[in-house]
Amino acid sequence: MKLAIELMRSHKVNMHGPEHHFLVPAVLLTSYYNEIGDYERKEEGLRKARERAEKVPGGFCGFQGCCGAGVGTGIFFSVMTGATPYSVGEWEMANAMTSKALGSIASFGGPRCCKRTSFLAILEAAANLKAVYGVSLPVDENIRCEFNALNKECKGDACPFHNR
Numbered sequence: 001m002k003l004a005i006e007l008m009r010s011h012k013v014n015m016h017g018p019e020h021h022f023l024v025p026a027v028l029l030t031s032y033y034n035e036i037g038d039y040e041r042k043e044e045g046l047r048k049a050r051e052r053a054e055k056v057p058g059g060f061c062g063f064q065g066c067c068g069a070g071v072g073t074g075i076f077f078s079v080m081t082g083a084t085p086y087s088v089g090e091w092e093m094a095n096a097m098t099s100k101a102l103g104s105i106a107s108f109g110g111p112r113c114c115k116r117t118s119f120l121a122i123l124e125a126a127a128n129l130k131a132v133y134g135v136s137l138p139v140d141e142n143i144r145c146e147f148n149a150l151n152k153e154c155k156g157d158a159c160p161f162h163n164r
Helices: 002-008 019-036 039-053 068-081 089-107 114-133
Strands: none
Touching: 002 019, 002 114, 019 039, 019 068, 019 114, 039 068, 068 089, 068 114, 089 114
């Protein structure tokens, strides 16, 4: 989660925006490849994830009903497993992951907060990765959002990451 927060601090990452659609799979792929020691596939995996995430436009959460951070977890699992539209188990895993992430995101309701949805998506993907593949990512579940003052729509204490 430290990597996600570090990237979110960049002036290139807005409070809300489609850059989070790539941030989620980028953080997950980087952490995954570092954890398993597969540094050779990391660069290619990140390239694929960026290419796929760029196809998910801003506002996807509200206009299409499918948060890009949640889609990012599916991108992560698709790249990680090599899933294609013709895959069987890998296809199932990527779609199931997206479904779990979207369920977690939906459970907290709107309005939008790309930081909250990214945190939720990363936590869900990390838990799923551990449960299915036995790979533990270095995820701190006691996240405190440092961006709430920048979010006009912040849910305050209703957000599990609100920095009180």
